[in-house]
């Protein structure tokens with residue numbers, strides 16, 4: 001043994017650490033329980049947040065312009081009636097060739113002035129294939145009066161209850177829709193109210209006028225479009241699997257995008273909704289930080305207490321020939337094991353809680369009597385918690401790193417023990 | 426050359442305004458194989474001296490030469506290794522790691538020394554047998570009596586194969602029967618294993634089992650005499 005040095009094999013290190021962890025069984029169990037409960041709550045809160053946000057997003061996409069929208073390039077910045085896709089026919093053919101797994105809806109959006117004998121209000125005329133569009137699926141069940149627009153009904157319109165009140169319109173009422181033309185003239189078409197819906201989303205109820213695509217195309221014709229080319233404002237692409245959005249967006253871009261036409265995803269179409277969700281998430285992160293602080297205190301308290309009451313033992317081990325680094329490692333291993341256990345138990349509790357609420361949902365309708373509408377969309381009143389794999393890894397890493405960081409101080413404390421002082425006590 | 430040479434060892438503690446001279450110019454030589462007692466009243470400096478010999482504490486002045494090494498010049502990590510391979514320690518109480526069995530406690534030091542699994546198991550069992558604990562090897566310290574725990578500490582110290590074993594009042598927490606029994610075991614093993622022992626005590630019945638008695642008073646050696654043991658009444 002020319003230059004002898006000490007060995008502390010990992011197996012022995014972990015064996016010591018594991019046994020030390022269970023010296024105060026009750027204390028360790030209490031710590032683990034509190035971490036697990038905190039973690040379960042964090043998973044639940046984040047699951048509720050993600051669940052409600054995803055519900056809002058799904059509804060916003062259904063009510064709005066799909067996962068991916070194909071429309072004139074500058075439409076989003078400055079919508080105008082004269083901005084439309086004049087050759088809807090060939091664009092539609094190109095989109096069909098892609099065989100998108102989902103549906104493609106042709107739509108026309110126009111800013112109009114709606115007038116009855118009693119009143120005039122600004123409105124958004126939305127023309128679509130009235131018997132096959134997502135909007136039908138969303139809004140037909142919300143009809144409170146009258147009927148949906150039948151196929152081939154060129155004059156029928158459906159309006160929200162807010163609009164109906166302002167216009168004093170009833171089923172069968174005539175409504176004149178007037179739109180400015182690019183040149184400065186104006187054009188008008190006559191619509192007849194077939195149905196009135198109440199979506200509880202004020203932006204829709206007060207402002208929306210629904211019609212068949214053909215009715216709206218009359219206005220585009222007035223702007224100079226050729227009806228035979230099937231002019232539209234946009235194509236809304238609804239995907240069966242939202243996770244394929246990036247792929248389909250790229251595909252669609254590659255075939256249709258040019259100087260005049262763009263393909264945008266829902267995040268680009270609804271930046272305010274994205275903002276809202278980010279801000280709302282901050283609340284969940286604050287909660288998560290509070291939980292983490294609790295976890296840090298739990299671990300520091302448990303490990304530090306056990307370090308302080310073992311001062312003598314550490315002194316003994318140092319006298320026997322363990323180096324400072326061994327004590328540092330030993331205490332750090334104890335934290336590591338505690339943190340692995342905490343993460344496992346935390347996931348059992350958090351995962352279980354999440355699973356239960358993902359199946360049974362949480363009914364928020366009592367908490368939100370004025371309805372769950374916001375940002376032009378709404379949240380389903382019963383929220384089913386959602387947890388993506390990204391969240392799972394994110395939470396695991398956060399909790400693991402936090403617990404390990406909280407082990408640093410007690411480990412240093414243990415390494416600082418000097419045998420003489422420790423043994424004198 | 427003596428196994429241990431202390432040259433002009435002094436230790437001062439600063440306690441506020443007060444300066445405590447725990448040790449004052451200690452000169453001492455201990456030869457290989459000696460079984461020496463360090464005696465003196467409480468506060469005379471026994472613990473301080475043993476700690477300095479063991480490299481747990483550093484003297485204010487003077488040098489400690491142990492097995493031809495000036496340990497006062499060693500760095501902390503070197504001292505740690507020096508203790509591991511050259512020294513055995515037995516303290517007054519709480520000598521053992523509570524989460525390890527008697528056998529594992531004895532093995533622990535040999536684990537650190539890097540001995541093979543078979544070797545350390547064989548040696549641990551051998552030494553536990555020598556101290557009469559073959560039947561309780563698997564027990565944790567909490568399931569052992571005070572006397573048994575001290576015997577485990579003796580087995581641990583010797584199993585590691587040290588040059589010098591330092592024992593600071595190893596019998597202070599034992600009744601006189603257990604105390605003399607422990608001393609007899611230590612004495613027997615010291616001879617069988619040719620291992621040098623220095624132990625401190627203020628118990629007259631314990632010190633009379635030593636072959637050499639070094640008496641400390643107020644941090645000074647006041648007497649140092651060889652002693653004829655009356656052999657060997659109990660085992």
Ligand SMILES: Nc1ncnc2c1ncn2[C@@H]1O[C@H](COP(=O)(O)OP(=O)(O)O)[C@@H](O)[C@H]1O
Pocket residue numbers: 438439440445446447465466467468469470471472473474
């Ligand atoms: N850390 C310390 N600080 C101050 N004084 C100390 C310290 N350690 C020991 N002493 C003093 O040194 C003297 C010798 O103590 P010690 O070596 O423990 O004696 P013994 O072991 O013989 O009882 C005593 O007066 C004690 O108070």
Ligand SMILES: [Mg+2]
Pocket residue numbers: 471472473593594
């Ligand atoms: Mg003492």
